[in-house]
Amino acid sequence: MRRGMTKAQEIAADLREQIESGDLEGGAALPSEAEMMRAYGYSRETIRAGVRMLVDEGLVVTGQGQGKYVRQDFERVVWNWTTLESRSRHATAVEGKTAGDQWASAVSGDGKTPRQEISVSIVEPPEHVRESLGLPEGGLAVKRQRVRYVDSRPYALADSYFPPDLVTGTPLMEPRDVSAPGGVLASVGLIQVRYRDEITVRMPAHKEAELLALPAATPVAEHTRTGYDADGKALRCMVTILPGDRHKILYEVDSD
Amino acid sequence: MRRGMTKAQEIAADLREQIESGDLEGGAALPSEAEMMRAYGYSRETIRAGVRMLVDEGLVVTGQGQGKYVRQDFERVVWNWTTLESRSRHATAVEGKTAGDQWASAVSGDGKTPRQEISVSIVEPPEHVRESLGLPEGGLAVKRQRVRYVDSRPYALADSYFPPDLVTGTPLMEPRDVSAPGGVLASVGLIQVRYRDEITVRMPAHKEAELLALPAATPVAEHTRTGYDADGKALRCMVTILPGDRHKILYEVDSD
DNA sequence: AAGTGGTCTAGACCACTAA
DNA sequence: TAGTGGTCTAGACCACTTT
Numbered sequence: 372m373r374r375g376m377t378k379a380q381e382i383a384a385d386l387r388e389q390i391e392s393g394d395l396e397g398g399a400a401l402p403s404e405a406e407m408m409r410a411y412g413y414s415r416e417t418i419r420a421g422v423r424m425l426v427d428e429g430l431v432v433t434g435q436g437q438g439k440y441v442r443q444d445f446e447r448v449v450w451n452w453t454t455l456e457s458r459s460r461h462a463t464a465v466e467g468k469t470a471g472d473q474w475a476s477a478v479s480g481d482g483k484t485p486r487q488e489i490s491v492s493i494v495e496p497p498e499h500v501r502e503s504l505g506l507p508e509g510g511l512a513v514k515r516q517r518v519r520y521v522d523s524r525p526y527a528l529a530d531s532y533f534p535p536d537l538v539t540g541t542p543l544m545e546p547r548d549v550s551a552p553g554g555v556l557a558s559v560g561l562i563q564v565r566y567r568d569e570i571t572v573r574m575p576a577h578k579e580a581e582l583l584a585l586p587a588a589t590p591v592a593e594h595t596r597t598g599y600d601a602d603g604k605a606l607r608c609m610v611t612i613l614p615g616d617r618h619k620i621l622y623e624v625d626s627d
Numbered sequence: 628m629r630r631g632m633t634k635a636q637e638i639a640a641d642l643r644e645q646i647e648s649g650d651l652e653g654g655a656a657l658p659s660e661a662e663m664m665r666a667y668g669y670s671r672e673t674i675r676a677g678v679r680m681l682v683d684e685g686l687v688v689t690g691q692g693q694g695k696y697v698r699q700d701f702e703r704v705v706w707n708w709t710t711l712e713s714r715s716r717h718a719t720a721v722e723g724k725t726a727g728d729q730w731a732s733a734v735s736g737d738g739k740t741p742r743q744e745i746s747v748s749i750v751e752p753p754e755h756v757r758e759s760l761g762l763p764e765g766g767l768a769v770k771r772q773r774v775r776y777v778d779s780r781p782y783a784l785a786d787s788y789f790p791p792d793l794v795t796g797t798p799l800m801e802p803r804d805v806s807a808p809g810g811v812l813a814s815v816g817l818i819q820v821r822y823r824d825e826i827t828v829r830m831p832a833h834k835e836a837e838l839l840a841l842p843a844a845t846p847v848a849e850h851t852r853t854g855y856d857a858d859g860k861a862l863r864c865m866v867t868i869l870p871g872d873r874h875k876i877l878y879e880v881d882s883d
Numbered sequence: 884a885a886g887t888g889g890t891c892t893a894g895a896c897c898a899c900t901a902a
Numbered sequence: 903t904a905g906t907g908g909t910c911t912a913g914a915c916c917a918c919t920t921t
Contacts, residue, residue, distance in 0.1 A: 377909060387833060403887065414911045416672075419888085427683060427843070429830035435888050436918035447827065453880070568878040571703065572828050572848045572871030574685035577643060587683070590846030590871065592828045615828030615846065622824040622878060624709070633890060659906065670892045675907085691907050692899035 378413050382421025390430055390441050397443035401431065429588040442586075447619040448526065452568060452596070454623075486520045489546045496532045496608070503567075503597045504534055504605045512608075513538050515546075518582065525583045528612040537561060537606060556598065561606045563598040570594050570620070575612070583614055590615045634669050638677025646686050646697055653699035657687065685844040698842075703875040704782065708824060708852070710879075741782075743775045745802045752788045752864070759853045760790055760861045768864075769794050771802075774838065781839045784868040793817060793862060812854065817862045819854040826850050826876070831868070839870055846871045 373381050389395045402410070407418045422439060425431040433439045496504070496512040504512060512532040519527045533543065541559040542549055549555045556563050575583065575591045585591075594611040613620065629637050645651040658666070663674045678695060681687040689695045752760070752768040760768060768788040775783045789799065797815040798805055805811045812819050831839065831847045841847075848869040854862045869876065 379909075391832075405886085414913095416912090417910055420909080427830075428833060433888065434919085436886080436920080438887060438919095452878070563882065565879070565881050568880075570826065570848070570876035570878075572846050572869070572874070574683075574844050574846060576647075577684060588830050590828050590830060592826070592848070613828070618828070620824075620826035622708070622826075623821070624824075624880070625821050626819065635890075661905085670894095672893090673891055676890080689907065690900085692901080692905080694900095694906060 378411070378417050379420035379424065382407065382411065382413070382418060383424035386422070386425055387428075387430065390425075395441050397441050399441045401439040401441070403438065426587050432586055444616045447617055448521070449619045449621050450613065451621045451623065452594070453621070483521050485526075486523075487548070488518045488520075489548065490516045491544055491546045492516070493535065497610075499595070500532050500608045500610065503595070503608045504532060506534065511535055513544065515543065526617055527614070528579065528582060529609060530611075531555075531607055531609040533607050534605070556606055562600055563606055564601050565599045567597045567599070568594065572615075575614075579612055583612070585614055586616065592618070592620060594620070634667070634673050635676035635680065638663065638667065638669070638674060639680040642678070642681055643684075643686065646681075651697050653697050655697045657695040657697070659694065682843050688842055700872045703873055704777070705875045705877050706869065707877045707879065708850070709877070739777050741775065741777050742779075743773045743804070745804065746772045747800055747802045748772070749791065753866075755851070756788050756864045756866065759851070759864045760788060762790065767791055769800065771799065782873055783870070784835065784838060785865060786867075787811075787863055787865040789863050790861070812862055818856055819862055820857050821855045823853045823855070824850060828871075831870075835868055839868070841870055842872065848874070848876065850876070 372378060373384065376384065386395070386401065395401070401422070404415055404418050404422075407413075408415055411418065422431060422433070426433060430442055431439055432442050492514050493511050494514045495501075495509065496506070496514065500512070501508075501510060506512060513535050515531040515533070517529045517531075518525060519529060538544060538559060543555060543559055549558055554563075571593045572590060573593065575585055575589070579585075579591065580589075583591075592613040592615065594613060596607075596609045596611075598606045598609075600606055628634060629640065632640065642651075642657065651657070657678070660671055660674050660678075663669075664671055667674065678687060678689070682689060686698055687695055688698045748770050749767050750770045751757075751765065752762070752770065756768065757764075757766060762768060769791050771787040771789070773785045773787075774781060775785060794800060794815060799811060799815055805814055810819075827849045828846060829849065831841055831845070835841075835847065836845075839847075848871065850867040850869060852863075852865045852867075854865075856862055
């Protein structure tokens with residue numbers, strides 16, 4: 372036993388060392404619990420407590436009946452938020468693609484098939500969305516809720532909220548894909564000239580983890596984009612939940 | 628017992644419901660293990676397994692000898708990456724402050740005292756940094772490593788890497804605060820006209836969690852900014868580790 | 884059928900905090 | 903000192919996957 376460590380910590384430290392040194396590569400199987408019980412002479416629950424520490428760190432995944440493995444993530448999809456839905460005035464779509472397609476084109480490079488499920492409703496938005504949109508207390512917003520899939524695996528949740536007066540009677544009220552040159556805002560005559568993005572990092576809520584089929588110890592980014600027109604009026608607030616294991620967020624800015 | 632749930636899941640579900648409904652507010656104490664054992668008639672380890680699920684979700688924190696509490700985070704410090712170290716050409720510092728002070732001024736509003744520990748070394752940078760800087764394989768970089776504190780609590784880790792030829796012999800090689808109008812780059816005559824930010828979300832490495840004194844189930848954002856001059860040459864690569872429980876990342880962009 | 888991990892128990896002892 | 907959570911044990915039974 373190592374000094375100043377519990378038995379479980381000792382097991383965690385040993386395995387962590389092997390993983391971080393590359394001795395155990397991504398996808399490699401860890402010793403079974405029975406083997407470790409023999410090797411260390413500790414009880415089963417103690418072994419499990421040690422391994423659990425690594426699961427909580429995101430280094431190890433387990434599967435019932437299968438074994439324990441060094442975690443190996445998929446390649447991350449890159450979200451370039453600088454070009455996404457941000458060219459509404461110069462309506463020339465980025466690289467010849469419509470803005471609505473951008474999420475799709477970002478992932479469709481290698482024969483992957485993106486898909487999204489859309490539902491539209493009128494709701495009382497979350498507090499911070501209500502404030503961002505400048506709605507009165509108790510005010511309603513049009514919510515376009517999307518679940519985005521790549522190859523049938525869920526990839527992200529995206530909820531857009533609009534002030535009702537701006538979108539009632541437009542195609543945005545229909546639960547269908549809207550892919551127009553310049554983005555969905557331009558498609559209903561709204562011109563976004565500025566946006567404000569807020570990103571926070573947290574563990575997923577229980578329901579989010581279910582919807583996104585997240586492995587243990589997978590945090591998410593909550594990305595909120597609020598778009599404004601030339602008068603400073605908020606046009607849309609879009610809240611995207613991006614699982615950390617399959618996304619990379621990108622900003623490219625000319626600062627001169 | 629609820630249908631289709633283990634006993635531990637049942638306990639987790641009950642507590643989660645009380646927390647999410649606001650029945651148990653942030654900072655409120657949960658029942659003790661002894662109480663829950665009586666209330667449910669389950670064994671102690673089962674109770675603990677249930678509570679552990681909520682700890683892993685980031686909803687509950689525990690303290691030995693103290694009890695279990697609904698998690699309550701500090702207020703988040705806002706990092707506006709759009710104005711931070713991004714005005715090197717127009718050397719008028721943002722709002723009259725030097726760029727080096729911006730991290731400090733972001734948190735010093737309410738009598739908080741920021742501080743940072745700096746150390747400088749010459750190292751082989753991590754793979755992705757080396758590529759971003761356009762260094763040859765095995766090439767070296769100057770590393771300015773900073774640990775940032777607010778009121779003696781660690782808040783972030785920030786490692787900046789520079790191509791050696793750009794900074795040798797400059798004040799950037801000294802482990803001291805460099806706060807110059809227009810930022811540290813401008814202080815040594817480098818003009819950044821473009822930057823590229825990459826953000827990924829993950830659980831902290833064991834050492835990061837120690838350095839930052841992170842509570843359980845606290846993910847981090849890894850923010851990498853690479854700055855370029857007018858010729859497209861990479862000037863700096865800055866890797867910042869931002870704990871999710873104390874930061875909010877902000878971008879404000881004019882898109883017209 | 885054999886091997887894996889997942890759940891649960893009853894009990895012991897330890898470490899820490901607060902009254 | 904009493905009450906809290908943290909660690910550990912030996913054993914049982916269950917659920918799942920692979921052979």
